[in-house]
Amino acid sequence: MRFVDEFRDPALATALIREIGVLSARLERGRANPIAVMEVCGGHTHAIFRYGLEGLLPDLIEFVHGPGCPVCVLPMGRVDDCVAIAERPEVIFATFGDAMRVPGSRKSLLQAKAEGADVRMVYSPLDALELARRNPGREVVFFGLGFETTMPSTALTVLRAAREGIANFSVFCNHITIIPTLRALLEQPDFGIDGFIGPGHVSMVIGTAPYRFIAQEFGRPLVVAGFEPIDLLQSLLMILRQMAAGEARIENQYARVVPEQGNPAALKAVAQVYEPRPTFEWRGLGSIAGSGVRLTEPYAAFDAERRFAVPDIKVADPAACRCGEVLTGAVKPWACPVFGTGCTPEMPLGALMVSSEGACAAYYQYGGVRGAAA
Amino acid sequence: MCLGIPGRIVAISDPDAMLAVVDVSGVRRTVDVVCVAQESAPLEELIGVWVLVHVGFAMSRIDEEEAAATLKVLAEIGEMDGEMEALRTGSLDLLPQAN
Numbered sequence: 001m002r003f004v005d006e007f008r009d010p011a012l013a014t015a016l017i018r019e020i021g022v023l024s025a026r027l028e029r030g031r032a033n034p035i036a037v038m039e040v041c042g043g044h045t046h047a048i049f050r051y052g053l054e055g056l057l058p059d060l061i062e063f064v065h066g067p068g069c070p071v072c073v074l075p076m077g078r079v080d081d082c083v084a085i086a087e088r089p090e091v092i093f094a095t096f097g098d099a100m101r102v103p104g105s106r107k108s109l110l111q112a113k114a115e116g117a118d119v120r121m122v123y124s125p126l127d128a129l130e131l132a133r134r135n136p137g138r139e140v141v142f143f144g145l146g147f148e149t150t151m152p153s154t155a156l157t158v159l160r161a162a163r164e165g166i167a168n169f170s171v172f173c174n175h176i177t178i179i180p181t182l183r184a185l186l187e188q189p190d191f192g193i194d195g196f197i198g199p200g201h202v203s204m205v206i207g208t209a210p211y212r213f214i215a216q217e218f219g220r221p222l223v224v225a226g227f228e229p230i231d232l233l234q235s236l237l238m239i240l241r242q243m244a245a246g247e248a249r250i251e252n253q254y255a256r257v258v259p260e261q262g263n264p265a266a267l268k269a270v271a272q273v274y275e276p277r278p279t280f281e282w283r284g285l286g287s288i289a290g291s292g293v294r295l296t297e298p299y300a301a302f303d304a305e306r307r308f309a310v311p312d313i314k315v316a317d318p319a320a321c322r323c324g325e326v327l328t329g330a331v332k333p334w335a336c337p338v339f340g341t342g343c344t345p346e347m348p349l350g351a352l353m354v355s356s357e358g359a360c361a362a363y364y365q366y367g368g369v370r371g372a373a374a
Numbered sequence: 375m376c377l378g379i380p381g382r383i384v385a386i387s388d389p390d391a392m393l394a395v396v397d398v399s400g401v402r403r404t405v406d407v408v409c410v411a412q413e414s415a416p417l418e419e420l421i422g423v424w425v426l427v428h429v430g431f432a433m434s435r436i437d438e439e440e441a442a443a444t445l446k447v448l449a450e451i452g453e454m455d456g457e458m459e460a461l462r463t464g465s466l467d468l469l470p471q472a473n
Binding site for chain 1: 377378380382391399406408409410411424426428429430431433434436437438440441443444445447448449451
């Protein structure tokens with residue numbers, strides 16, 4: 001496939017891995033710990049495992065899997081809220097497939113569907129809007145989920161609904177933003193990350209300028225990366241080169257898709273439709289100020305939270321799970337007592353095991369449970 | 375959810391609604407093109423353009439020149455490979471030091 005195959009060239013990968021090996025060996029001198037690089041985006045986590053990059057790289061490079069998997073950071077109580085909305089008889093609840101199996105405290109959306117709730121899996125928010133057009137007697141609620149990557153598509157769908165006057169469409173808005181989250185991570189006292197692989201498709205929307213504080217205030221390099229193995233290896237090499245030169249800058253390896261200024265049309269729609277919530281609760285990370293958004297007053301009619309009485313349920317994660325520590329990179333999935341036993345992709349306890357972008361699902365699928373004893 | 379897929383715009387299906395047809399490896403689907411349209415140009419200008427498609431929206435034009443530039447940098451690393459190998463057969467200490 002065009003723009004994909006070129007970035008999977010094994011000869012290029014070999015050359016990059018050699019350079020990374022040489023440079024990391026040089027950087028290792030005088031270091032007590034491995035070089036820790038956080039890939040922020042769950043799509044990158046998945047790609048790293050799918051292509052087995054960790055196994056190809058020197059041991060002294062450690063990937064730490066960041067919080068950029070929207071399904072994984074969704075608190076259990078929000079799933080309960082979704083189920084409560086979906087179980088209303090007048091509602092068709094439309095969601096991306098990723099969210100279907102995330103466990104709530106009572107049930108997942110998939111279980112709710114099996115019990116008779118009208119839950120539909122959609123590819124696009126536009127498909128949810130089409131459901132509203134075709135079912136004028138029903139209330140269609142779209143589960144708006146994801147970082148800046150999916151924020152514009154939900155916003156543009158709301159604008160479309162407003163333009164067409166589709167009154168039976170609303171959004172249960174659980175969109176979240178990455179910048180306050182990265183700041184919260186960096187402000188942790190013992191945050192041992194040397195550099196970041198920046199999220200490619202979030203950056204396609206927001207551009208590269210919002211990351212500058214990471215280099216300027218926290219002295220860490222960040223390289224915005226594409227999703228093919230060559231992209232990831234080249235980005236890692238760019239981070240190591242900055243470290244070797246004693247620099248911390250924001251670089252863009254994924255310039256074929258990410259313009260430095262982001263996408264003006266997408267940002268305009270986002271600014272029109274959303275405003276920050278004072279605070280938003282994340283699974284494993286607690287509440288982070290300014291990290292979530294809700295619909296602005298002019299689009300209040302499309303806000304499912306105002307249209308229905310959403311219970312706003314708060315539930316603690318299962319006590320045995322260590323999702324929070326895995327999300328912040330403090331422990332590997334293998335360190336969790338229920339990994340691969342009480343929590344599997346078939347019967348997940350924690351959300352990190354649900355999405356293919358979740359760190360636990362990636363470890364399980366590609367790494368097996370072999371590390372569990374380690 | 376957050377991965378996109380490259381496709382090529384093959385037709386404008388509804389210019390007023392800003393919808394176009396995109397071809398992704400032979401599969402065709404209607405997508406929203408608000409994020410890749412230029413205000414100053416007619417939508418037909420998009421036909422033949424490669425875009426990154428994400429949950430039913432063309433979210434970014436794929437810049438062929440930038441793709442070529444990235445690959446060129448990478449090819450140079452490939453060319454350096456022989457040289458690196460020669461260096462590696464010696465001691466790592468022969469490499470220039472960062473500090």
